[in-house]
Each structure stands twice: as C-alpha cells, then as structure tokens.
Amino acid sequence: MINFNRFTLAIVVSDIHIGTEYSRIDEFTAFLKNIYLMKVDNKLPFLKALIILGDLFDLNASSFKDLCFNKQYFRIYKILDKIKDTNIEIIISLGNHEISTSGFYNLRFSERKEQFAKQ
Numbered sequence: 178m179i180n181f182n183r184f185t186l187a188i189v190v191s192d193i194h195i196g197t198e199y200s201r202i203d204e205f206t207a208f209l210k211n212i213y214l215m216k217v218d219n220k221l222p223f224l225k226a227l228i229i230l231g232d233l234f235d236l237n238a239s240s241f242k243d244l245c246f247n248k249q250y251f252r253i254y255k256i257l258d259k260i261k262d263t264n265i266e267i268i269i270s271l272g273n274h275e276i277s278t279s280g281f282y283n284l285r286f287s288e289r290k291e292q293f294a295k296q
Contacts, residue, residue, distance in 0.1 A: 181215065184223055188212065191230035192272070195249065198292075200235070202249055209256040216263040227257075227265055231272025247294060 181188070195202050215221045234250070261267050 181212075181221055181224075183220060185221055186223055187226040187228060188224065189228045189230060192232045193229070194232055194235035195253065196235040200249075202252070206252060206256060209253070209260065212265075213256060213260050213263065216260070216265060224265055227260060227267050229267075229269045231270050233269060233272070 193205055194200065195205065212221070212224075212227065216224055233253075257267050
C-alpha cells in the first residue's frame, strides 16, 4: 500500500480500468478504504481532493444502467461517498471508457461486458 505524507493535499490517480478481465478492483477498494481511514484517523489532515483522471471504468457504457446498477461499481461508489463525507472533494474526469457510446460493439467486448455484469 502507498504511504502518504501527512501534508498531502491531493491524491491523483488515473486509468484504474475497473471491469477489465484482469481488474484489480479489490486492491483499488482497499486503496480507497485506506484513504478514508487515514483521513478519519487524522493521518491526512490536509487532504482536500481525490482526483481520478479518466478511465475509472473499462467498459464503455451504453446506458446509465451500466454505471448505476452494477454491484462492482456500487462498492466503489459507497467508499467514495464515505470519503466525500470527510470533506474530501472527489473529482472524476471522464475518459474514453466512460463516455456513453452506441452502435456496434465487437464480439469480444460484448462477451466481456456480459461476463462482468454477472459478477
């Protein structure tokens, strides 16, 4: 786990790609929980922002349902809510994997999306 400096003002991460075949969602969840616990324990008293610079998700969403009702994503949302409750701003920049798309999906993408949605 990363050790943050007590004087850390912002944490910036990118390209998490939750939803890939090789997703490290458990590690990312642990990372977020660590930030939350450190803030609550006053080990990050100056932390003001958690910035996620795109591609938090790996699946292009064809509708809001993909991002709102998936159990894997919901776990992340819950811990982000807890972090926000400690007065840390959560800033998420959309990447190409979050931007809604429609139309043709190749077979490999469709199969990955179906497999992930069943988890």
